Amino acid sequence: MRSVLTTACLLAVASATGAETRVLAPAESDGRALVASVVPGSSADLLVLDGGYARGLRPGAVCTLSRAGAPLGSVIVAESVRARSVALVLELAPGVSVSAGDLVSVRVNPRL
Numbered sequence: 001m002r003s004v005l006t007t008a009c010l011l012a013v014a015s016a017t018g019a020e021t022r023v024l025a026p027a028e029s030d031g032r033a034l035v036a037s038v039v040p041g042s043s044a045d046l047l048v049l050d051g052g053y054a055r056g057l058r059p060g061a062v063c064t065l066s067r068a069g070a071p072l073g074s075v076i077v078a079e080s081v082r083a084r085s086v087a088l089v090l091e092l093a094p095g096v097s098v099s100a101g102d103l104v105s106v107r108v109n110p111r112l
Helices: 007-017
Strands: 032-039 046-049 062-067 070-080 085-092 103-106
Touching: 046 070, 062 085
Parallel strands: none
Antiparallel strands: 032 046, 032 103, 046 085, 062 070, 062 103, 070 085
């Protein structure tokens, strides 16, 4: 028979062992964040996002980049903390550049 551990039990075990704990985002997190800034790279651009764990963004999450509801391309979340994330641009539509204010949304069923 499998035992069910509650969140309180998991936090108590983590605290007793000195392990770092990360609290998962609430169920109402929407998996969306605006691009705060773009860091150009030699082979790919990095995006600093204004949302992180608290918004449902997790490292490895494949997301859609859009502007005014029109898809622009794909990004992948590289790092995420409570209120900020960094994403790597995977693909952009021809002739498109990313700018602050563009929207990043986690894909429910991503395909690379």
